[in-house]
Amino acid sequence: MNAVxxxxxxxxxxxxxxxxxxxxxxxxxxxGLALLGLCHGATWASPAKVVEALGGARGGAxxxxxEWRLPRVLAGLVFGAALGVxxxxxxxxxxxxxxxxxxxxxxxxxxxxxxxxxxxxxxxSAQLTVGSVVGGVLAAAAVYLLSLGGGxxxxxxxxxxxxxNAILTALNSWIVLRAELxxxxxxxxxxxxxxxxxxxxxxxxPFAVIAVLFVLLALLxxxxxxxxxxxxxxxxxxxxxxxxxxQLVLIGVGCTATVTAVAGPIAFIALAAPQIGRRLARAPxxxxxxxxxxxxxxxxxxxxxxxxxxxxxALPVGVVSTxxxxxxxxxxxxxxxxxx
Amino acid sequence: MTATRRRQGGRVAxxxxxxxxxxxxxxxxxxxxxxxxxxxxxxxxxLDRDASSDHVVVWDIRAPRALLAAGAGAALAVAGxxxxxxxxxxxxxxxxxxxxxxxxxxxxxxxxLGFAGSAAAELGLAAVGAVAAVALVYAVGRRSPLRLVxxxxxxxxxxxxxTLGLRLLLPDVFDQFRFxxxxxxAGREQSAMGLPLLVIAVALVGALLLxxxxxxxxxxxxxxxxxxxNVAVVxxxxxxxxxVLAGAATAVAGPILFVGLIxxxxxxxxAGASVPWLLAYAAVLGPIxxxxxxxxxxxxxxxxxxxVAIVTAFLGGPVLIWAVRRYGEAAL
Numbered sequence: 131m132n133a134v135x136x137x138x139x140x141x142x143x144x145x146x147x148x149x150x151x152x153x154x155x156x157x158x159x160x161x162g163l164a165l166l167g168l169c170h171g172a173t174w175a176s177p178a179k180v181v182e183a184l185g186g187a188r189g190g191a192x193x194x195x196x197e198w199r200l201p202r203v204l205a206g207l208v209f210g211a212a213l214g215v216x217x218x219x220x221x222x223x224x225x226x227x228x229x230x231x232x233x234x235x236x237x238x239x240x241x242x243x244x245x246x247x248x249x250x251x252x253x254x255s256a257q258l259t260v261g262s263v264v265g266g267v268l269a270a271a272a273v274y275l276l277s278l279g280g281g282x283x284x285x286x287x288x289x290x291x292x293x294x295n296a297i298l299t300a301l302n303s304w305i306v307l308r309a310e311l312x313x314x315x316x317x318x319x320x321x322x323x324x325x326x327x328x329x330x331x332x333x334x335x336p337f338a339v340i341a342v343l344f345v346l347l348a349l350l351x352x353x354x355x356x357x358x359x360x361x362x363x364x365x366x367x368x369x370x371x372x373x374x375x376x377q378l379v380l381i382g383v384g385c386t387a388t389v390t391a392v393a394g395p396i397a398f399i400a401l402a403a404p405q406i407g408r409r410l411a412r413a414p415x416x417x418x419x420x421x422x423x424x425x426x427x428x429x430x431x432x433x434x435x436x437x438x439x440x441x442x443x444a445l446p447v448g449v450v451s452t453x454x455x456x457x458x459x460x461x462x463x464x465x466x467x468x469x470x
Numbered sequence: 471m472t473a474t475r476r477r478q479g480g481r482v483a484x485x486x487x488x489x490x491x492x493x494x495x496x497x498x499x500x501x502x503x504x505x506x507x508x509x510x511x512x513x514x515x516x517l518d519r520d521a522s523s524d525h526v527v528v529w530d531i532r533a534p535r536a537l538l539a540a541g542a543g544a545a546l547a548v549a550g551x552x553x554x555x556x557x558x559x560x561x562x563x564x565x566x567x568x569x570x571x572x573x574x575x576x577x578x579x580x581x582x583l584g585f586a587g588s589a590a591a592e593l594g595l596a597a598v599g600a601v602a603a604v605a606l607v608y609a610v611g612r613r614s615p616l617r618l619v620x621x622x623x624x625x626x627x628x629x630x631x632x633t634l635g636l637r638l639l640l641p642d643v644f645d646q647f648r649f650x651x652x653x654x655x656a657g658r659e660q661s662a663m664g665l666p667l668l669v670i671a672v673a674l675v676g677a678l679l680l681x682x683x684x685x686x687x688x689x690x691x692x693x694x695x696x697x698x699x700n701v702a703v704v705x706x707x708x709x710x711x712x713x714v715l716a717g718a719a720t721a722v723a724g725p726i727l728f729v730g731l732i733x734x735x736x737x738x739x740x741a742g743a744s745v746p747w748l749l750a751y752a753a754v755l756g757p758i759x760x761x762x763x764x765x766x767x768x769x770x771x772x773x774x775x776x777x778v779a780i781v782t783a784f785l786g787g788p789v790l791i792w793a794v795r796r797y798g799e800a801a802l
Contacts, residue, residue, distance in 0.1 A: 228620060276791055285616040289561065289794050292623055296727065297787030300780045307776060322634060397627065440639050449635045456628030463621050464610045 149411050149419060156410075156423045160207065163430045167203040168195055170437060197330065204337075205328045206430035206447075209393060212340050212385040214407065214425020215347065217400030218416045219382035222354075223375055224287055227462060230401040231266075231386040234291025237395035238298035239269025240387040241321065245305045248313055255335050258391040266387035269294060270379060323396035323448025325433050336388045343384045347418065350377060354418075396448045398455020399428050405462070481747055484740050488754045492761075496540065499761045500532040502768055507532075538663060538722055539655055539764045539778075540757035543729060545670045545719035547756025548677050549712050550730025551737065551748050555688055556708050557608075559615035560735070560797040561790070564600075564716035565727030567622035568629070572603025573720035575629040582640060589665045589721070596717035604713060615797070654777035655723055655764050666722045673714045674753055680707055681746030688745060726760070726779045728786020733759055735789060759785075 168180045175183070175195060183192035184200070217230040231237060243265020247257045273294050277287040306317045353374050357364040364371050389396065406428075407420030429447065432454065436445040500516075501507045507515075507524050515528040546564060553562045564570050576599025577592055585591055603625060611621035686699040694701050719726070733756045734748065741747035763781040770776045 233623075276795070285614070285620070286794055289616050289619050290791050292619065293787045293790035293794070296783050296790070300783035300787070303780050304770070304776060308771060397631075440635070443638055445635055445638055449631050449638070452627055452631030453635065456624045456631060459624035460606075460610055460621060460628070463617055463624070 148413065149417065152411050152420055152423070156420075156427060160423065160426055160430070163427065163434065164203050164207060167206065167430060167434055168199050170434065171199055172442075201330045201333055202325050202328050202433070203430065205325050205333060205393065206433045207426045208337060208340060209325075209389045209396070210399060210403070210426035210429025211422040212343075212389050212425070213396065213399040213429065214403035214421040214423070215344070215418055216382040216385040217402075217425070218404035218407070218418050218421035219378045220400070221404050221416050223379060223382075226285065226288060227405050228285070228288045228401070228459070229291075230404070231270075231382060232395065232397045232400050233288060233295070234273050235269050235295035235298055236266045236273075236383060236386050237390055237397065238295050238302060239272075240266035240390035241302055241395050242269075242298050242305070243387070244391055245302055245309075245317060248317065249305060249309050255332060255391075259335055259339060259388055262387035262391035263384055266383040266390070267380070269298060270383050274379075320394040322446035323394040323451070324446035325393055326444050326446065328392065332392050336392050339388045340385060343381050343388075346377075347381050350374065350381075351418070354378070394446070394448065396429065397452045398458070399425055399432070399451055402455050402458050403428055481740065485750060485754065488751065488758070492540075492754055492758050495758050495761045495765075496536050499536045499539070499765050500528055502765050503527075503532065534663070535655055535764070536761060537667065539760045541663075541667045541670045542655075542719040542723040542726065543733075543756035543758070543760030544674055544753045545715040545756070546726060546729040547733035547737075547752040547759070548674055548749055549715035549719070551734045551745075551752045552677060552684075552708050552712050552715075553730070554734050555684055555745055555748070556705065556712070557612070557615075557618065558688070559618060560793055561615050561619050561731070563728065563731035564712065565725065565730060565786075566619055566790070567603070567607050568625035569600050569603045569607070569622075569712070569716045570720050570725040570727065571626040571629045572599040573597075573717045574725040575599055575633060576602075577721060578633055579636070582636065589662045592721045593666055593669060593718060596721040597713055600713040600717040600720070604709065616794075654775070654779065655767075656775050656777070663722050666718045669714060669718045673711050673718070676707075677711050677715070677749050678746065678753070680704065680711065681749045684708060685745040688743075724777075724779065726782055728782045728789065729756060729759055731793070732782075732786055732789045735793060 165177055165180060168184075169175050169177060171194065173191070175191060179191065180195055183195040220229050220231050220234070221227055223229070240262040243261040243263070244258050246265070247253055247261030251257050251261075273287065273291045276294070277290050302321070306314050306321075309317065353364075353369045356367050356369050357371055357374055361371055364374075386400065403425035404416045404421040407422075407424035408416050410424065411417055411420040413420065428451070432450045433447040436447045436450045439445055439450065497509050497512050500512045501509050505527060507528065511524055512528055512532075515525040516533070519525050519529060549564045549569075550562075553564060553567070554560060573596040576595045580591070580595040585595065603622075607618065607621045607625055611618035683699045683704045686694040686697040687701055687704050689697075691701055694704075716730075733752050736755055737748050737751035741751050760778065760782075763778050763785065766781045767776045767778040770781070
């Protein structure tokens with residue numbers, strides 16, 4: 131018996147035992163990291179002080195914790211989970227551990243969309259989200275269409291994604307060079323992927339979008355489990371595989387683009403989180419819940435590291451995630467070489 | 471026999487045509503800029519210099535820049551041919567494989583630590599970075615063409631992340647070396663480039679001399695032995711040339727991607743499978759491509775310049791997609 135079935139009323143959820151253990155371990159670790167994020171800053175606040183501030187106490191230091199540090203920590207957790215889920219979706223669909231949205235150019239596409247909105251329109255939070263999603267969807271469609279013919283083989287799709295990524299990155303640089311100086315400076319800081327200066331005002335719409343996407347994903351989870359058993363089984367149990375794939379990809383693009391709209395392209399979280407989560411959960415396929423938790427852990431951890439590493443300079447979190455994630459990718463490739 | 475001779479004649483004619491095109495592009499490139507100079511005046515300035523301001527611009531700024539573009543273009547293109555022939559991987563390229571990024575990173579870090587300053591020191595740093603990158607990428611990714619590309623991309627992004635971190639840590643130091651963060655020819659015509667260009671020229675001649683041996687090696691190890699080629703020596707020399715060419719190009723122009731990918735694919739149309747011809751065409755087409763990209767980099771923005779590496783990425787991305795679609799399956 132390695133699975134537990136939770137029942138409540140007419141609903142039942144089947145959860146692997148290993149996943150439950152993982153939850154019991156990861157959730158306290160995440161809570162610890164979040165607390166650390168709330169304590170750390172220009173001045174160190176004791177955990178007791180943090181609890182007091184969250185309870186609504188008045189006073190300058192409490193306002194700093196509630197208005198500055200709390201949104202940043204929440205952004206780290208939620209965005210990390212969203213990136214982890216997006217990575218898991220894309221790695222499932224492409225059946226390749228390297229088929230994550232940042233490698234195949236979706237981040238760059240979402241960034242192009244956001245830049246277009248900033249330079250052409252007013253660049254409000256809602257416009258940014260829409261622009262990023264449109265950019266991400268177009269990039270995904272381009273990669274998909276270009277990889278068609280001769281089957282959607284994993285590595286081929288990844289390398290075509292890299293090429294699309296290169297073109298879009300060049301386009302982004304060009305847009306930034308053409309833009310007004312103020313826009314250019316903001317865009318360059320943003321291009322590394324950063325949670326610096328994220329406030330409550332930036333988070334309302336993105337959190338709502340991510341919540342909706344997660345609910346949609348939960349509704350698809352049964353079909354997803356059946357699809358994981360193989361296309362033939364899925365079809366006989368009434369799952370329309372092609373439509374499911376399209377829905378999944380759209381949810382994945384939505385998650386990636388929403389994060390990019392607020393924080394810029396944060397590389398490699400989506401690549402590493404699903405694989406680490408899968409190993410921790412020892413699950414077949416690439417399970418979504420461990421990917422989400424690992425993503426939250428990685429992003430929040432990387433953001434803390436980015437703040438501490440060269441203090442008092444707060445690095446963009448994307449710098450840390452890129453350096454660590456790139457090493458991870460090389461290790462992943464080296465391991466596969468040894469195995470084959 | 472006559473068919474072969476006719477083909478040989480066709481290749482010579484095509485190469486001559488490419489050389490004429492190269493001369494034309496160079497003249498246009500020297501004429502284009504904030505102050506446009508008509509082609510006839512450019513030619514007059516090059517043949518018979520007088521003291522007019524146009525001639526000063528041509529001799530002191532535009533011609534050195536064109537020479538720089540031509541040298542870097544030839545080096546990158548020939549390095550691309552060598553790496554593709556050696557690894558039998560049509561997707562290989564010094565930029566995509568992270569060799570260029572390795573050189574650029576080594577120069578930036580070396581400069582920050584105070585090692586650089588002279589052209590020789592920069593060349594040395596570039597070579598060290600290129601060797602390290604080649605060794606790492608080849609060790610991890612040699613099993614499959616696509617995997618090699620992925621390893622190179624991963625290495626490039628790690629180095630980019632570290633460089634960005636260092637820039638934020640030491641903004642003053644790294645601002646002086648931001649040229650190397652993105653490949654550009656602007657402003658480099660003033661730096662000392664005699665030594666790097668000489669190194670590139672020597673390495674190009676070396677590559678052309680090695681072409682026949684490489685042709686034999688490309689046919690497979692057994693065939694190469696019977697043809698009298700020492701496979702290990704040829705491979706070692708080729709790796710050395712790749713490192714020197716990619717390193718020297720990066721030292722003068724910064725990391726420029728995709729030139730080494732595009733040009734061999736173009737050259738293969740004319741040269742077929744012959745490695746010596748492939749190298750000869752690459753040595754002429756590479757400069758043409760980089761000169762055209764450099765013209766583009768000056769024309770694309772009304773207010774200033776686009777780094778030439780952005781232009782080559784625009785051109786090179788589609789070529790990579792085409793190459794993957796054409797050759798990718800065979801490699802899987």
